[in-house]
Amino acid sequence: MQHEKPFSQACENNKRVILSVLERVFANCRQVLEIGSGTGQHAVFLAEHLPHLIWHTSDQPQYHEGISAWLEDAYIENVKPPIAFTIGQDTFPNLDVDGVFTANTAHIMQKEEVRLLMESVASHLPQNGIFCQYGPFKHSSKFTSESNHAFHVSLLERGYGGYRDINELKAWAGELSLNDVIDMPANNHMLVWQKR
Numbered sequence: 001m002q003h004e005k006p007f008s009q010a011c012e013n014n015k016r017v018i019l020s021v022l023e024r025v026f027a028n029c030r031q032v033l034e035i036g037s038g039t040g041q042h043a044v045f046l047a048e049h050l051p052h053l054i055w056h057t058s059d060q061p062q063y064h065e066g067i068s069a070w071l072e073d074a075y076i077e078n079v080k081p082p083i084a085f086t087i088g089q090d091t092f093p094n095l096d097v098d099g100v101f102t103a104n105t106a107h108i109m110q111k112e113e114v115r116l117l118m119e120s121v122a123s124h125l126p127q128n129g130i131f132c133q134y135g136p137f138k139h140s141s142k143f144t145s146e147s148n149h150a151f152h153v154s155l156l157e158r159g160y161g162g163y164r165d166i167n168e169l170k171a172w173a174g175e176l177s178l179n180d181v182i183d184m185p186a187n188n189h190m191l192v193w194q195k196r
């Protein structure tokens with residue numbers, strides 16, 4: 001019997017375009033940690049289509065039941081159960097990863113948590129490791145659309161951290177170089193970082 005599972009339409013809409021980038025940039029990676037796996041939909045889809053990877057899910061504990069439901073229904077061997085990882089509370093998972101993926105987390109986290117995210121990914125990836133960061137961002141203090149600005153204001157009103165500027169991320173990124181900023185649908189971007 002299938003579980004009742006949380007569902008995100010946004011994940012369904014963006015998972016294929018995200019895959020098209022990850023197929024290329026994670027081609028030489030072996031193990032990836034996903035930070036903020038959310039519903040778990042990205043994990044099952046991306047792990048199934050990137051069978052050379054071991055995909056480690058993680059998120060705050062209240063998301064684990066939903067992620068586990070997606071994983072159990074998917075029967076995919078290369079995706080691992082959720083790790084409790086709340087940036088600002090937990091230490092970075094003790095895993096031998098050479099890739100990190102996160103989607104739509106930087107505008108939800110508080111500014112200090114995003115700074116910690118960038119610093120901890122930079123310090124835990126090995127040399128040449130890849131960090132793929134998907135979502136909406138500001139560019140040199142500018143929003144890429146009026147709707148993005150309106151969404152940022154609504155996030156702040158609800159107590160979330162709001163959009164981060166790519167320059168701000170670069171300043172926190174330590175030994176990570178920003179190799180690519182890829183335009184994605186709906187005014188989103190994929191930032192591709194690599195550890196020097």
Ligand SMILES: C[S@@+](CC[C@H](N)C(=O)[O-])C[C@H]1O[C@@H](n2cnc3c(N)ncnc32)[C@H](O)[C@@H]1O
Nearest residue numbers: 036037038060085086087103104105108109113
């Ligand atoms: C908008 S959801 C995105 C979920 C999923 N990645 C997606 O694209 O659908 C934001 C995610 O960020 C996670 N998150 C927020 N603050 C966090 C923190 N301090 N540490 C780790 N994850 C956090 C939430 O738990 C949630 O899963």
